[in-house]
Amino acid sequence: MANLKEIRNRITSVNSTMQITSAMKMVSAAKLKRAQDAITQMRPYAQKLQEILGNLTSSLDTSDNVYAQERELKNVLIVGINSNRGLCGGFNNNVAKKVKLIAAEHKNSNVNILPVGKKMADAIKNTDFGIIYPLKLFLKLRKT
DSSP, X not given: OOOHHHHHHHHHHHHHHHHHHHHHHXXXXXXXXXXXXXXXXXXXXXHHHHHHHHHHHHHOOOSSOGGGSOOOOXXXXXXXEOOSSSSOHHHHHHHHHHHHXXXXXXXXXXXXXXXXXXXXXXXXXXXXXXXXXXXXXXXXXXXX
């Protein structure tokens, strides 16, 4: 059975931990509020941009546009963007699943995946699809 000194030390330790977690909670709440405010401030710009793009696309004649024509897919490049680290495992897993699903939909084409972020590279390294690593691509483009 624990003696009185051990119990007091334990109570002090728990109180100290509670103070630390309370401070961390306040910091995270402030960061969340700042991020929410930034999103709220960007809404008018996003709405105006959407309006401009809508007006632009409705006035374009796509019959002569080479990029608007339907054609057979031969090569497909999927860019998967994930984090390198952090507490966003659910996000990383969902992005990796979606990349694999899109790649599977285009199985009749030459599919290459460009992983951006360590977690994405780890998630797709054992797949049958071609993988283009950003650094190798950068070095290849730099030579030309």
